[in-house]
Amino acid sequence: MQVTASHDDFLRLVNEHSGIVHKVCHIYCSTDEDRKDLFQEIVIQLWKSYPKFRGESRFSTWMYRIALNTAISDFRRQKRNPRVSYPDSAPFEIADQPHDAEKEEKLRMLYKAITKLSEVEKALVMLYLDDRSYDEMEEVLGINQNNLRVKMKRVKDKLRELTKTTVYGT
């Protein structure tokens, strides 16, 4: 009975925060097959680690750690898909938004530019887009806040440069 209760709790919590897993899969994988594999692996790792979750940090922080650790250290996936692979279209979540064509194109380019970032930069962008505080970013990544701010600024500049080059061809 206890096992079932724990299983149900787990499914409820993961369902509530499943957006985190989907985002990690989207940002670290370029094909549907890889996304599916990574999603599966993250859920398995979450389930294996769940008995040790003591609530010392927020569930979302804990989930971010597991999702990012799984995505970054999975060398089999990285080997199969070198970092320099760009999606031909924006992910469905972006494409489905009611934006005008120009804005949608820019968003797609920005998303494409994110795929050119390093593993650490991708993690930073993701946490930033999710409106996570620098405290929480430090909790997830283990990088001190001053360094995080410097890195974040660099990433923003890099993205601005990348989108400028791709969109406007400069």
Add this chain to the structure above:
Amino acid sequence: MELDQLKEVWKEMEKKGTAEKNSGQLTYLPGRRSHSPIAKMKRNLFIELLFVIVLFGGAAVYYFIAFKGRVSEVSWTYIVLALAFCVYYYRKSKLLNEMQCVSCRVKSNLELHVKTLEKYVRFYLIYGTALIPVLFIFFGVLIRYKIPGTNLPGIFYPSAANPWWKAILMIVLVTAAVTLLFYMLNKWYVKKLYGNHIKKLRQVLEEMNDGD
């Protein structure tokens, strides 16, 4: 184009699409087998261990039964070798279990991963190579003294035409050459298996430490 402009769209990902995707998927996923590299390494290690136990255990039993205990020292040597392999696998399995802490901060998990993986590779290389001369000499002695009718070249055994020091020198030279060959092969294999991964993890770690 600013990053902040993507924030709203990004937030929508939380709500959109995920609910219906999850409903069926999540229920059956927790019980499934992990396909992570470490899980695969653990499974391979277990298969290797089973193979060694069956092979060496079978050989030990065969020598006990077929020769009615007359060459029991061969059986015991097989058992000792199997035990040495068990120690080897136990240590490797322990390192694999310590290799990851997925719920830790990303940086500390990476540090742990790199450190333990390097230890694992070093152990694999040293212990794996050290077993080669032991096995080589064991099988040499076995073929020469315990299997009737087999002829190994006379240069390996002392005789009237071949002084003892020459025989020992030949054994040492050939054993060293075979060990060196296996060491090189092991090194190439280990680099092929883990070299790029360690390099990549180190790069990520360096990037994280940059500015700290």
